[in-house]
Amino acid sequence: MFHDYLKNIERIEFAVTMMCTGRCRHCSEGDHINCKGHIDGDVATDAVRKICSHFKIKSLMTFGGEPLLYPEVIFAIHDTAREMGIEDRQLITNGFFSRSSEKISEVAEGLARSGVNDLLLSVDAFHQETIPLEPVMFFAESVVKEGIPLELSPAWLVSREDNNPYNNRTREIIDKFSHLGIPVGQGNIIFPEGNALKYLSEYFDNDVEASSPYDDDPTDVRSISISPDGSVDLMDGNIYETDIIELLQNYMKGS
Numbered sequence: 001m002f003h004d005y006l007k008n009i010e011r012i013e014f015a016v017t018m019m020c021t022g023r024c025r026h027c028s029e030g031d032h033i034n035c036k037g038h039i040d041g042d043v044a045t046d047a048v049r050k051i052c053s054h055f056k057i058k059s060l061m062t063f064g065g066e067p068l069l070y071p072e073v074i075f076a077i078h079d080t081a082r083e084m085g086i087e088d089r090q091l092i093t094n095g096f097f098s099r100s101s102e103k104i105s106e107v108a109e110g111l112a113r114s115g116v117n118d119l120l121l122s123v124d125a126f127h128q129e130t131i132p133l134e135p136v137m138f139f140a141e142s143v144v145k146e147g148i149p150l151e152l153s154p155a156w157l158v159s160r161e162d163n164n165p166y167n168n169r170t171r172e173i174i175d176k177f178s179h180l181g182i183p184v185g186q187g188n189i190i191f192p193e194g195n196a197l198k199y200l201s202e203y204f205d206n207d208v209e210a211s212s213p214y215d216d217d218p219t220d221v222r223s224i225s226i227s228p229d230g231s232v233d234l235m236d237g238n239i240y241e242t243d244i245i246e247l248l249q250n251y252m253k254g255s
């Protein structure tokens with residue numbers, strides 16, 4: 001019923017919106033100018049249910065842009081992921097979606113209620129160039145209070161160990177969170193794409209062809225990745241127009 005290349009699908013990813021509160025110079029997505037809209041919550045949850053009825057999905061991730069600009073959509077997707085028995089329910093956020101303490105607390109409560117159990121908070125020299133630390137810190141405190149497993153997820157330039165000015169600033173920012181006892185995860189090494197290629201090119205070796213760590217192997221697809229406009233990576237179509245199962249059934253049809 002599905003092509004053999006899809007037999008190892010075990011993950012769903014939603015880029016919920018490309019709108020963002022940050023303007024990061026390392027962003028692989030570019031400037032986020034004129035980015036509007038978000039994935040529809042009902043369409044997204046319907047896709048999660050259908051995918052889970054055919055594949056053993058182990059993890060689901062929501063990210064952006066800044067996904068918490070649309071918290072209700074995030075709650076709905078994670079509620080459904082839990083209902084469908086997906087074990088690892090991740091959210092990546094820059095933590096800045098409001099300056100209101102009341103709103104920030106409400107969203108943290110909602111995330112706990114909807115079963116997010118792996119929250120990655122992007123804090124580093126790049127994010128904090130345009131994103132104020134104070135509301136992010138309050139969000140981190142609220143998430144800790146709600147008991148949601150949380151990890152700091154910094155972007156490193158060149159390598160985690162390299163002593164360039166950006167990495168040094170990132171270490172200072174991470175230190176500011178030390179009183180909360182939040183673990184620091186692997187984060188990611190900045191990939192030469194989008195803004196990073198534009199603004200940080202002196203740090204990349206232009207003679208070495210880089211392959212994106214985010215690309216899936218089309219002959220062994222592990223993840224179904226859905227964009228804010230409903231289009232599905234590697235699939236020819238859109239979940240607003242075509243049932244997700246039909247899109248998957250059509251993958252490499254005839255090959």
Ligand code: SF4
Pocket residue numbers: 020021022023024026027028029032064065066094122127
């Ligand atoms: S890196 Fe993240 S927070 Fe920064 S502009 Fe890109 S999507 Fe927004």
